[in-house]
Each structure stands twice: as structure tokens, then as C-alpha cells.
Amino acid sequence: MAKFVTIGERIHCISPVIREAMATFNPDPILKRAKQQLDAGATYLDVNIGPAESNGEELMMWAVKLLQENFDNVPLSLDTVNTKAIEAGISVYNRSKGKPIVNSADARDRIENIDLAAANDAIIIALCSKDGVPSDNDERMAYCQEMLERGMSLGMDPEDMWFDPLFLVIKGMQDKQVEMLEALKMLSDMGLKTTGGLSNVSNGMPKNIRPIMDSAMVAMSMAYGLTSAIVNPCDLRLMETIKSCDIILNNNLYADSYLEL
Amino acid sequence: MAFKRASQKFNAAINTVTIGTGDKALAIGGANAYPFYKFDSVSPNPARIGIEILDTGLAGEPAGVCAFYEGCSTVAEMAAKACTLEGVDFVCIRFASADPGDANTPVETCVEIAKAVAAVATKPLAIAGCKNMEKDTALFSAIAEALSGQNIMFLSAKEEDYKTMSASVGLAYGHIIGAESACDINLAKQLNVLISQMGLKNDKVVANVGSAAAGYGFEYVSSTMERVRSAALAQNDTMLQTPVVTPVASETWGVKESILPEEDAPKGWGPAEDRGIRMEIATATAVLASGSDAVILKHPTSVATISKLIASLA
Numbered sequence: 001m002a003k004f005v006t007i008g009e010r011i012h013c014i015s016p017v018i019r020e021a022m023a024t025f026n027p028d029p030i031l032k033r034a035k036q037q038l039d040a041g042a043t044y045l046d047v048n049i050g051p052a053e054s055n056g057e058e059l060m061m062w063a064v065k066l067l068q069e070n071f072d073n074v075p076l077s078l079d080t081v082n083t084k085a086i087e088a089g090i091s092v093y094n095r096s097k098g099k100p101i102v103n104s105a106d107a108r109d110r111i112e113n114i115d116l117a118a119a120n121d122a123i124i125i126a127l128c129s130k131d132g133v134p135s136d137n138d139e140r141m142a143y144c145q146e147m148l149e150r151g152m153s154l155g156m157d158p159e160d161m162w163f164d165p166l167f168l169v170i171k172g173m174q175d176k177q178v179e180m181l182e183a184l185k186m187l188s189d190m191g192l193k194t195t196g197g198l199s200n201v202s203n204g205m206p207k208n209i210r211p212i213m214d215s216a217m218v219a220m221s222m223a224y225g226l227t228s229a230i231v232n233p234c235d236l237r238l239m240e241t242i243k244s245c246d247i248i249l250n251n252n253l254y255a256d257s258y259l260e261l
Numbered sequence: 262m263a264f265k266r267a268s269q270k271f272n273a274a275i276n277t278v279t280i281g282t283g284d285k286a287l288a289i290g291g292a293n294a295y296p297f298y299k300f301d302s303v304s305p306n307p308a309r310i311g312i313e314i315l316d317t318g319l320a321g322e323p324a325g326v327c328a329f330y331e332g333c334s335t336v337a338e339m340a341a342k343a344c345t346l347e348g349v350d351f352v353c354i355r356f357a358s359a360d361p362g363d364a365n366t367p368v369e370t371c372v373e374i375a376k377a378v379a380a381v382a383t384k385p386l387a388i389a390g391c392k393n394m395e396k397d398t399a400l401f402s403a404i405a406e407a408l409s410g411q412n413i414m415f416l417s418a419k420e421e422d423y424k425t426m427s428a429s430v431g432l433a434y435g436h437i438i439g440a441e442s443a444c445d446i447n448l449a450k451q452l453n454v455l456i457s458q459m460g461l462k463n464d465k466v467v468a469n470v471g472s473a474a475a476g477y478g479f480e481y482v483s484s485t486m487e488r489v490r491s492a493a494l495a496q497n498d499t500m501l502q503t504p505v506v507t508p509v510a511s512e513t514w515g516v517k518e519s520i521l522p523e524e525d526a527p528k529g530w531g532p533a534e535d536r537g538i539r540m541e542i543a544t545a546t547a548v549l550a551s552g553s554d555a556v557i558l559k560h561p562t563s564v565a566t567i568s569k570l571i572a573s574l575a
Contacts, residue, residue, distance in 0.1 A: 003496060253492045253501065255450035257458075261500065 001251045004242050005228035007077050007101070007195065008034075008042035011063075013050035022049060022059060027066050034067055038074065041243075042233035046103060047089070048079040056085030064089045077101035077125070077230075083116055090120045099123050103230075104164065106130065107143035114147060114161075118154035125195055126151075127164045128183070133173075140165060140183045148192070162228060163187050164196040169203045170213065177201070181224045188225020195228035215241040222249060268301045269294065273497035275490075275554065276463045277306065278504050280351060280414045280437055281385025287350055289467065290504030290554045295490065297550065297574045307575035309350040309555035310568055311387055312343045313510045316356045316366065316374055322559075323514075323534040329561045337377035344383040346561055348568025353387035353416070353557050354378055355511065359400055360391035368396075368403045375404045379411060387414040387439075387557070389508065398422050398429075405430040416508065417441035417469050420452060427459035437465050439506060444471035444481040446488050453500045467555075468503040474513040475544045483551040490552035507548045510559035513540040538562050546570060 010033045013019045021029040034045055047063050049056060060078060067074055075098030078089045086102055093100045104125035105113035117124035126147040128140040144163050151161045165183040168176050187194050201217045202210040215238050218229060222245040233239055243259055246252040255261075274293035279286050292304035316336055319327050329346070333339045340352050356371050358364040379386060388404055390397030401415050402425070417439035418426035431438045440456055442448040449470045456466055470489055471482045486505060492498040513519055519537035523530065530536060541563040545556045549571070558564050 257454045
């Protein structure tokens with residue numbers, strides 16, 4: 001098995017510093033966050049520009065070029081509901097370190113993002129949902145099947161479809177956690193790749209608790225077959241957990257210095 | 262239904278390490294498929310063959326080796342002759358007599374031999390030690406300084422002396438380090454990590470992940486090589502993408518099957534030299550199939566056979 005893929009989530013317009021930088025096309029705060037995440041071991045970087053209705057195309061092209069030129073063509077996940085902006089980002093994207101990720105499609109309004117990914121030889125993150133949170137795994141898997149068929153009918157390699165079972169907040173949906181893990185197992189048994197917004201599980205918990213909860217969740221999820229996650233790579237405990245799980249799963253050959261790699 | 266051949270593509274490749282300089286430069290490694298899987302991908306460089314010469318010259322060597330070097334009175338003359346042998350890609354001088362338990366040849370003498378060899382060799386050089394770590398470290402550092410900038414491959418650095426080797430051979434004089442571990446995949450990786458943390462670039466490091474004559478724990482050697490190559494390609498493990506250079510002659514010419522005189526051997530074994538050649542060829546073939554990017558041999562017959570094998574399969 002390949003090593004777990006971490007997608008760094010910290011270039012996100014919800015952060016005031018990043019929002020300001022995107023509004024003014026100021027590279028420094030974005031480069032700084034990118035460097036922190038890559039130094040911490042992120043594989044992909046997510047670039048969330050928000051809806052960016054007025055200048056999404058210009059902004060995404062700027063961000064893609066900025067990050068790839070400064071960080072050796074780092075592979076990126078292009079994250080916005082503005083499909084024109086994603087297409088514009090892909091048009092200037094360098095694939096030498098990995099295909100672009102389109103973040104994301106679902107089984108409802110955003111299902112056409114699968115078409116976009118297929119047309120551009122990109123990876124798609126496919127959320128197993130249609131109307132909010134799926135009520136059970138039958139529903140999850142039905143959405144998965146629907147999206148998988150759509151992608152494959154458009155010639156996509158199933159390897160390029162990363163299914164997101166939806167990580168749910170524990171405070172409020174504690175009784176749904178095991179079911180989500182079981183969904184991961186089903187997806188994994190189908191040979192599919194998976195990802196998701198891991199830190200959602202610890203949303204609303206005290207700051208000192210979140211790394212512990214996220215680490216436990218990633219370890220259990222990896223045991224159930226999770227192959228990737230959108231995470232905060234600057235969370236050392238989480239990254240150490242992922243690296244250790246990669247060793248246990250034989251995704252990476254052990255060496256005494258494995259945590260330093 | 263017609264058979265559809267699926268090829269195995271990796272987004273990873275073994276590093277290319279160049280030994281020697283200028284016209285003599287030789288690239289080792291670069292493969293992005295399993296050994297001889299040319300139906301998946303043809304390696305940019307075929308497997309390479311080094312020829313080993315002992316610093317003690319021809320004393321005790323098999324008749325076929327002596328015959329090949331006939332007329333040579335110094336190690337340098339032997340090296341020059343070896344460079345003319347078809348199939349030889351590089352020359353490895355092994356300073357076996359430097360061992361304090363052997364002749365304890367002084368470092369200065371070894372340096373003079375190395376300089377004389379470098380002056381006449383038309384192929385790139387590798388330098389191997391006497392397996393006494395303290396002496397080897399001193400010897401390698403002195404030869405590295407004397408032949409500064411000639412991009413020589415030094416065999417080898419171990420867990421205990423990688424710091425000195427990386428600093429005084431690699432970083433100070435720009436040579437290539439062989440990272441040696443003994444059939445321990447975790448240590449093979451760890452040693453590469455430690456050497457890279459010393460600041461050596463990956464185009465300056467090769468690995469010897471273990472060597473043994475066929476029949477002498479060889480399954481550990483082949484499984485180590487296969488696991489290392491699989492991690493390098495299938496898992497894109499950058500810490501295991503070092504080209505593997507495996508000394509064969511120094512293992513195979515010491516075992517009973519290769520040296521027991523015919524008169525002392527069980528009936529039907531035949532002449533010792535023929536057996537030695539067969540051991541060398543069998544071992545080299547097996548390590549090449551397991552993932553070695555270069556082998557070091559001794560007998561001209563083995564060199565001819567293995568180079569033909571590589572040319573036919575690569």
C-alpha cells in the first residue's frame with residue numbers, strides 16, 4: 001500500500017490572515033503557511049479561495065502559480081464552489097509532482113465536478129452525500145456508487161476518485177462515528193481510495209483536546225482503510241500518529257528516524 | 262478474450278549516481294522498473310560490472326586470473342589491463358593487506374598504490390577496504406584527499422563510521438559513499454537517512470545492503486534486495502532509492518566450494534577454479550535479479566558471462 005496522503009488545510013479563506021492576503025494578492029502570508037505545512041510533512045496543499053464570485057479565476061491562477069513556483073510544483077487541491085476558478089487553476093497547474101485534486105463533488109448539485117475532473121485528468125474528492133448528512137451507510141454507499149459510475153462512464157480511473165464518507169462532529173453526532181468507520185471499511189473493501197475533513201470530528205472541543213481526538217480518529221480510520229485526509233499538518237501529534245500508522249500498516253518501511261522523514 | 266498485457270508503472274526511480282569524471286564517467290542506477298523487467302520499462306543504464314583487484318596483486322589468485330594479468334608486476338599495471346577487458350565498467354581496488362591482522366600495509370603505501378592506479382586507469386574507480394573499521398576510515402580519508410575530485414566510489418560506510426566517512430570522504434572531497442548494512446532492511450534505510458542528514462546529496466550515495474555467496478544465507482540477501490527495491494519503487498521511498506552495488510567476488514572466492522582443492526574434494530566436484538567461477542556467476546546473476554545495479558567480480562570468465570547476460574536481458 002502507498003503511504004497515507006495528507007492534504008494541508010491551512011490555506012483557507014476562513015482564516016482572516018489568508019482572506020486578507022487573497023483580497024490583496026499579497027503572497028507572503030500564503031507562502032508562510034504553505035512552508036509551515038510542507039515542513040511539517042504535508043503531501044498536498046489545499047487552496048480554499050471561498051466562493052470568489054468576482055475574481056475566482058484570476059485568484060486561483062495566481063495562487064496555483066505562486067505555490068507551485070515557490071515550492072517545487074507542490075501538488076494542490078483546488079477548493080472552491082466556483083468551477084470556473086477550478087478550471088482556471090488547472091490550466092496553469094504543473095503535474096510533475098501529482099495530479100490536481102478537485103475539491104469537491106457530491107451526489108447532488110456538485111456532481112458535475114466529476115465531469116470537470118474527468119475532462120481535466122484530475123483527482124476528484126467525492127462526498128458521499130446528497131442532502132446533508134446521509135442517514136445510514138446504505139445511503140452513503142448508494143451515493144458512492146452513483147458517483148463512481150458517473151466517473152467511470154467518463155473514463156476516470158477509480159484510483160482518481162477519493163471518496164469522503166463525511167467525518168462528523170463528535171459533539172452532537174457521537175452515535176454516528178462507528179457507522180462512519182464501517183463506511184470506510186466498505187469503501188476500502190471495494191478497493192477505493194478515501195479522504196475527508198478529519199478535524200471536523202473534534203470541532204467545538206477545547207484546543208488541547210483536539211490533537212488527541214484527531215489522532216485517535218485518524219488511527220482508527222486508517223485501520224478501517226482511510227488512505228488520505230485533509231488535516232492540519234502542523235499538529236505534531238497527529239502527524240506522528242499518521243507516520244506510526246503507516247509503519248504498522250506496512251505502507252512505509254521502518255527506520256529508527258521514521259518520524260523525522 | 263485476447264490477452265491484454267498490463268505494464269507496471271511507478272512514479273519513482275532509483276537515483277542515478279555517476280562515478281568517475283569526464284570521459285571516464287559511468288552512470289549507475291536510474292531504473293524505474295524491477296530488474297530486467299524491460300517489458301515494463303527499459304532502464305536508462307544497464308547493470309554495471311566492476312572488476313576487483315587485490316592490493317597484494319596476484320598472490321594466491323586462481324590460474325585464470327593470473328593468466329589474464331600475465332606480465333603485470335604492479336597493481337597499477339593490473340588495473341590498466343583490467344580496463345581493457347570487455348564487459349568491465351569500473352575497477353575496484355581492495356586493500357585487503359591493510360588489515361592490522363594481515364600485513365598491516367601502511368596508509369601511505371596504499372595511497373601511493375591508489376594514485377598509481379588512478380593515473381593509468383581508463384575506467385572509473387572504486388576503493389574497498391580491509392574490513393577493519395579503524396584502519397579503513399584512516400585509509401579512505403587519506404585516499405579521498407589524495408584523489409580529491411575524482412568522484413571515486415568508497416566501499417564502504419557503516420553505522421559506526423558513517424559520520425567520518427560522510428564528512429572526510431564525501432563532503433570534503435566530493436567522492437561517493439557506499440552505505441553498507443548486512444541484510445537488515447531497517448538499517449539499510451536508517452543508514453541512508455543518517456547519511457542524508459549529514460548533508461550528502463543522493464547522487465553521491467550508493468548502497469551495499471548485504472552480500473553472501475549463494476548457499477551461504479543468500480536468501481536473506483535476495484529478500485533484502487527485493488524488499489528494498491519494492492519500497493523504493495512501489496512506495497516511492499526516497500530513502501531507499503540509492504543504487505545497490507554488491508561485492509560478489511569477495512564473498513564467493515572464500516567459500517569451501519570455490520577453494521577446496523580437487524584432490525580433497527568429494528568425487529565429481531571437479532577443479533576448484535571452475536567451481537569458483539560457477540559460484541561467482543551464480544551469485545552475481547541472483548543479486549542482479551534481486552535488484553543490484555552493479556556487481557563486483559574477479560574472474561575474467563565471470564565478467565564475460567555476466568556481461569553477456571546483462572546485454573541479453575537488459
